[in-house]
Amino acid sequence: MLLLCTQVSEGEINMYGLKIEHSFDSAHFLKGYEGKCANIHGHRWKVEVYITSKELIDDGQQRAMIIDFKDLKKDVKNIIDYYDHSLIIEVNSLNPKTKECLLDEGFRIIEVEFRPTAESFSKYFYDIIREKGYELEKVVVYETPNNCAFYYE
Numbered sequence: 001m002l003l004l005c006t007q008v009s010e011g012e013i014n015m016y017g018l019k020i021e022h023s024f025d026s027a028h029f030l031k032g033y034e035g036k037c038a039n040i041h042g043h044r045w046k047v048e049v050y051i052t053s054k055e056l057i058d059d060g061q062q063r064a065m066i067i068d069f070k071d072l073k074k075d076v077k078n079i080i081d082y083y084d085h086s087l088i089i090e091v092n093s094l095n096p097k098t099k100e101c102l103l104d105e106g107f108r109i110i111e112v113e114f115r116p117t118a119e120s121f122s123k124y125f126y127d128i129i130r131e132k133g134y135e136l137e138k139v140v141v142y143e144t145p146n147n148c149a150f151y152y153e
């Protein structure tokens with residue numbers, strides 16, 4: 001596949017970017033938090049993914065694109081949908097008996113190695129999406145319509 005280079009002069013970097021977003025619904029709580037977020041509560045988490053490229057594809061179906069939106073959306077959806085309609089808990093943050101009871105009831109629990117804040121999720125998704133080969137500007141995670149955290153390098 002040929003790439004069209006858009007870097008025009010030394011020191012000057014011209015970048016293209018794409019942004020897509022996808023949402024998932026899940027419950028969580030913050031262990032050790034003093035306030036309402038210590039309680040199990042739900043969010044519609046919105047994840048915004050910003051990718052960048054110095055170049056565009058220069059032939060075929062994706063000519064003049066970084067990547068087809070549909071392909072990027074598919075990859076991001078595959079990563080994020082795993083968390084949809086689950087209870088996300090930090091490892092060891094629930095009494096084992098409570099966890100067992102919830103599992104016995106058939107509830108879907110996903111354990112994560114981090115405190116499930118918007119900040120942690122933004123880095124978590126950033127790392128996974130980058131592992132897929134994307135050049136990322138940042139990943140933004142909205143916990144509520146008004147509050148978001150982001151991660152970039």
Ligand SMILES: Nc1nc2c(c(=O)[nH]1)N=C([C@H](O)[C@H](O)COP(=O)(O)OP(=O)(O)OP(=O)(O)O)CN2
Nearest residue numbers: 029030036037041043116117118119143144147149
């Ligand atoms: N920096 C962060 N602060 C908080 C996070 C977080 O992920 N990063 N998370 C929470 C809670 O999970 C909470 O659900 C969201 O916070 P908050 O804005 O207080 O919730 P509301 O939208 O319900 O706030 P109201 O303005 O009271 O409606 C806490 N902080």
